[in-house]
Amino acid sequence: MKILHIDSSIMGDASISRQLSAEIVKQLQQKHGADINIEHLDLAQQQIPHLSSEILMGQNAEQSALGEQLIQQYLDADVVVVGAAMYNFGLASTLKAWIDRISVAGRTFKYTEQGPVGLAGEKKVYIASSRGGVYGENSPVDYQEGFLKAVFNFTGVNDIEIIRAEGVNMGPDMKAQALASAQSRIQAI
Numbered sequence: 389m390k391i392l393h394i395d396s397s398i399m400g401d402a403s404i405s406r407q408l409s410a411e412i413v414k415q416l417q418q419k420h421g422a423d424i425n426i427e428h429l430d431l432a433q434q435q436i437p438h439l440s441s442e443i444l445m446g447q448n449a450e451q452s453a454l455g456e457q458l459i460q461q462y463l464d465a466d467v468v469v470v471g472a473a474m475y476n477f478g479l480a481s482t483l484k485a486w487i488d489r490i491s492v493a494g495r496t497f498k499y500t501e502q503g504p505v506g507l508a509g510e511k512k513v514y515i516a517s518s519r520g521g522v523y524g525e526n527s528p529v530d531y532q533e534g535f536l537k538a539v540f541n542f543t544g545v546n547d548i549e550i551i552r553a554e555g556v557n558m559g560p561d562m563k564a565q566a567l568a569s570a571q572s573r574i575q576a577i
């Protein structure tokens with residue numbers, strides 16, 4: 389089993405989404421034993437350049453190679469674990485930069501006369517979501533979880549599990565409760 393583990397929080401060891409994504413990967417390791425291959429993309433440490441017209445037009449060989457590598461890595465993964473902090477109602481821009489590089493027509497989706505079709509195949513996605521306030525499901529100002537789900541759905545992935553810690557900036561009790569609730573979900577994987 390191939391796991392693609394992505395982190396995007398800028399908070400290093402203090403990051404909750406990083407803590408949760410690592411715990412999800414650990415849980416999967418315990419469940420599936422030695423038969424596991426993990427690739428870790430730390431988007432805060434190794435930032436992917438924003439999509440530009442030069443990159444889009446294939447005029448930068450180095451970036452074309454990186455884009456191809458990222459697409460293949462995504463296609464090859466059986467499981468994707470994404471640590472997603474909420475920043476300004478959305479995602480870290482580094483995670484958006486990754487999305488812009490893997491959302492490529494003819495590779496991860498295609499348009500047909502019936503509409504778009506995802507090409508990323510069978511995969512499971514775990515989203516380790518962390519946010520300072522409380523939004524629940526489907527909040528009109530949540531451009532973090534809903535956006536990520538839409539992107540994965542668009543590439544054909546529908547098996548998405550969100551492990552959420554929210555209200556983490558609303559005092560120590562709320563933070564502890566949010567973490568415990570997320571961790572009990574992880575234990576149930």
Ligand SMILES: Cc1cc2nc3c(=O)[nH]c(=O)nc-3n(C[C@H](O)[C@H](O)[C@H](O)COP(=O)(O)O)c2cc1C
Nearest residue numbers: 397399403404405473474475476477518519520521
């Ligand atoms: C730059 C920045 C922007 C943030 N924007 C929001 C926000 O819009 N809504 C919210 O509820 N929390 C917001 N927060 C709080 C984070 O979502 C919260 O601290 C979360 O734990 C971040 O994930 P991390 O711990 O993995 O870094 C923001 C934090 C930072 C640093």
